[in-house]
Amino acid sequence: xxxxxxxxEHKSRFKSVQVDRLIPPEIDLGMLASFDxxxxxxxxxxANQNTRDTYLKELSREGAQLLINEIFSLPTTVDDDGIYAxxxxxxxxxxxxxxxxKEKLLTxxxxxxxxxxxxxxxxxxxxxxEEQGEWRPRYGFKGINNDDQKPxxxxxxxxxxxxxxxxxxxxxxxxxRVEKNKRRQQRNAEEGVATEKGLKPQEMRKRxxxxxxxxxxxxxxxxxxxxxxxxxxxxxxGLKRKFDPLVSTVDKEKSKNMDILNRVAKKxxxxxxxxxxxxxxxxxxxxxxQK
Amino acid sequence: MRPxxxxxxxxxxxxxxxxxxxxIVHLIDRPDEPYCFRLQKDRVYYVSEDIMRKATAIKRQNxxxxxxxxxxxxxxxxxxxxxxxxxxxxxxxxxxxxxxxNGEMPFLYGNHVVxxxxxxxxxxxxxxQGVVIYNMADVPxxxxxxxxxxxxxxxxxxxxxxxxxxxxxxxxLREEDTLF
Numbered sequence: 391x392x393x394x395x396x397x398x399e400h401k402s403r404f405k406s407v408q409v410d411r412l413i414p415p416e417i418d419l420g421m422l423a424s425f426d427x428x429x430x431x432x433x434x435x436x437a438n439q440n441t442r443d444t445y446l447k448e449l450s451r452e453g454a455q456l457l458i459n460e461i462f463s464l465p466t467t468v469d470d471d472g473i474y475a476x477x478x479x480x481x482x483x484x485x486x487x488x489x490x491x492k493e494k495l496l497t498x499x500x501x502x503x504x505x506x507x508x509x510x511x512x513x514x515x516x517x518x519x520e521e522q523g524e525w526r527p528r529y530g531f532k533g534i535n536n537d538d539q540k541p542x543x544x545x546x547x548x549x550x551x552x553x554x555x556x557x558x559x560x561x562x563x564x565x566x567r568v569e570k571n572k573r574r575q576q577r578n579a580e581e582g583v584a585t586e587k588g589l590k591p592q593e594m595r596k597r598x599x600x601x602x603x604x605x606x607x608x609x610x611x612x613x614x615x616x617x618x619x620x621x622x623x624x625x626x627x628g629l630k631r632k633f634d635p636l637v638s639t640v641d642k643e644k645s646k647n648m649d650i651l652n653r654v655a656k657k658x659x660x661x662x663x664x665x666x667x668x669x670x671x672x673x674x675x676x677x678x679x680q681k
Numbered sequence: 682m683r684p685x686x687x688x689x690x691x692x693x694x695x696x697x698x699x700x701x702x703x704x705i706v707h708l709i710d711r712p713d714e715p716y717c718f719r720l721q722k723d724r725v726y727y728v729s730e731d732i733m734r735k736a737t738a739i740k741r742q743n744x745x746x747x748x749x750x751x752x753x754x755x756x757x758x759x760x761x762x763x764x765x766x767x768x769x770x771x772x773x774x775x776x777x778x779x780x781x782x783n784g785e786m787p788f789l790y791g792n793h794v795v796x797x798x799x800x801x802x803x804x805x806x807x808x809x810q811g812v813v814i815y816n817m818a819d820v821p822x823x824x825x826x827x828x829x830x831x832x833x834x835x836x837x838x839x840x841x842x843x844x845x846x847x848x849x850x851x852x853x854l855r856e857e858d859t860l861f
Contacts, residue, residue, distance in 0.1 A: 634684045637734055640715040647690060647709045647718075654694045655703050667832070668805050 420480030704773035771821035823849030
């Protein structure tokens, strides 16, 4: 019995698993993607819609076929649910969505520690309180550095005033330590901002000060128009000078000039002292007239 | 060319009041024609409104001069009067000094006025006040600043300086290229 006819018929119903490509397409199994860089048949693409559609469909089928061929060549595991192929890691590099996080700026201490090669050592959270004979946290609630756990007796140091409150001194000392640390934190933050902007910290501070100065100068009712100039006051940069229009109505300019003149003349007249001779002469003249 | 700002106007008027006092009013408020002050390349020009309007058609770089140059602003923001302002100063001057014929030339060569050359003086000139200097024929020669008050002027010796030189008509020749 010849079955080749039946086989051929069966074969022609399915498409070939074999795909021929001039350049073998890149396949990224981890992503389940294949990239075909072969030339596209331009004539078919620009032909009528039917031809184009069948061409594109064929192209994508072949790509998918190649991918599936690769998947079948992977090692498989058989489970109760079915057969699993384990995919390798993706090789395609996708661009990041978010920018790369900035490196954290070093504080002054961290810089120093780096130079001196000082390693950070992990301290345990709990510390043994020898006075009470129990383990307590180093800081925080019921911590050993807390004032509520103050010693019932403090020895007065030899050179201290015997009537001074040692508990008060203790509290004060801690307060100062905290304040100092806060100041340093602030300084580190400021320096961090400055270096991020590519400036020297002193330069940055100067700029901030100038900005504050400009703000405060503009905070009067006249927006700083009549403010006295400070000695050595820096010239404000970035402010646009504004001039009156070159040609305006005559009266407007005249009245403005008159205003200024009045102000100047008033100042001038108040500055001049009484001219005794002139005054005397005026009095004499008026007396003569009366006669 | 642009109008003066308030500050610049103040500086200009403060300088002018030293010479003509409140008579600046007559410069601002003229009966014949409206006049205005305009700044062009640091120089202050006193110009009639009509000419100023015509000058607006000229590019700033190309405009060399217009009207009468009163003086210029220095880099430090002070105002310096030029000799070209003399006709207006002479017209409205409050304090005048007349020099004798033998004192004309020394003054016109840029020297201070010594007491020996003074012919006549306005009474009651205070010290360091702007004065306009005339010859005996009442022709204005220049201006300066009084070194002494009128009373003290009588006491100094003949070679003592009575008026400090600021500008004189000789500058039209000496500083021809930079004056306008």
